[in-house]
Amino acid sequence: MNHHDAIQELLGAYSLDAVEADEAAEVEAHLAGCSRCRHELAGYREVTSLLAHTGGEAPAGLWDRIAAGMQEQPGDRSLERIGEELLAEVRSPSGPGSPEPLSPGAARRRRRPRSSLGRGWQAGIAALAAAAVAASALLGAQVANLDSRLSHDRQVAAAAPATMSDVRAALSVPGHREMVLHGPGSARLAVVMLPSGVGYVYGAHLARLPSDRTYQLWGVVGSEAISYGLLGPSPGVEEFRAGVGVQALAVTAEPGTGVVVTHQRFSVSGTVPPAV
Numbered sequence: 001m002n003h004h005d006a007i008q009e010l011l012g013a014y015s016l017d018a019v020e021a022d023e024a025a026e027v028e029a030h031l032a033g034c035s036r037c038r039h040e041l042a043g044y045r046e047v048t049s050l051l052a053h054t055g056g057e058a059p060a061g062l063w064d065r066i067a068a069g070m071q072e073q074p075g076d077r078s079l080e081r082i083g084e085e086l087l088a089e090v091r092s093p094s095g096p097g098s099p100e101p102l103s104p105g106a107a108r109r110r111r112r113p114r115s116s117l118g119r120g121w122q123a124g125i126a127a128l129a130a131a132a133v134a135a136s137a138l139l140g141a142q143v144a145n146l147d148s149r150l151s152h153d154r155q156v157a158a159a160a161p162a163t164m165s166d167v168r169a170a171l172s173v174p175g176h177r178e179m180v181l182h183g184p185g186s187a188r189l190a191v192v193m194l195p196s197g198v199g200y201v202y203g204a205h206l207a208r209l210p211s212d213r214t215y216q217l218w219g220v221v222g223s224e225a226i227s228y229g230l231l232g233p234s235p236g237v238e239e240f241r242a243g244v245g246v247q248a249l250a251v252t253a254e255p256g257t258g259v260v261v262t263h264q265r266f267s268v269s270g271t272v273p274p275a276v
Contacts, residue, residue, distance in 0.1 A: 003030070007037060015044035162239040167192060167200045175276045181249055183268035189235070191249060193242055195275065202237045206267060209233035212256045215267065220248035230258045246272055 007030045013019050014027045031038050170176055170192045181189040183206075190203035206215060215231040219242055228240040231251065242249075250269035252262045 004034070004037075007034075008040065011037060011041050012044050015041055162200055162237045164202065164237055166239065167202050167237060170194055170198075170200055177273050177275065179249070179270050179273060181251060181268035181270040183251075183266065187268050189251060189268050191270075193272070197242045197244075199240050199242055200237060201231065201235060201240065204231075204235040206235060206251070209253055214254055214256050214258060215251050216254045216258050216262065218250045218252065218262065218266075219243055219246040220250060220269075221245050222247070225250065225262060227258065227260065227262075242272075248272055 007027055010019055010023055010027050014024060019027065031041065171178070173194050175195040177193045179191045179193075181191060186205055187207075188203075188205045189201050191199060191201050193199035201217065209215065211233055214233055215235055217228040217231055217238070217240055218225040219228050220226075221243065226243055226246075228242065228249075229238065231238045233256075248269060248271045250266040252264040253267055254262065254264065
């Protein structure tokens, strides 16, 4: 094993302050000139930070089971499985109430001598890092999906305004569908939809909202309301694009930037007639 590989073997334990003073000095000297190891150490420290803020004390005997798991033969259990089990145990509540977060100092007090863990410790840290990255990626994908919906709504609101000429042209297209959305009192909104899914709302009879609020159009598919765009505080002629399988349209009053999921009552709503 060359010097670089030897230092890599120490990075996981170094990130937990679990190496001897002479080893720490050797690692630090190597890190000063090795960007690859600095990047790897940053990953270990990120995982350490996650473990140190899990919301409670580690379950009894966890560190002993970590040590035992790291000493198993590679063929006994996969690293991915080890990482999943450890994360599940660390994240599980240790009892009723709201216990104090596990501090980095407490994590250090629970460390085991490096000699009892050997290279398996590095493998365990790597497995935990992989599991944490996977969970982060899943959460990031969900957030990105919600954000893309809202970004689309804002783009529709910022596009060149539609006019009654667009509405008249749509009304002349074979297969178009017309409907009127109704609400309390005299509240209503006319809609025309083309076979392509492009639609226009117009002829609004809705109370004008303050400038920091907006009407938002929704398509109802099953039990889910999907945003079709922002109509502004006083809708005129607004273009939208309906999704596949839309059964009804509805409008709510929301904050000016719109929302991804609404909790408001519908200002107006109506069913979409079947395609001709």
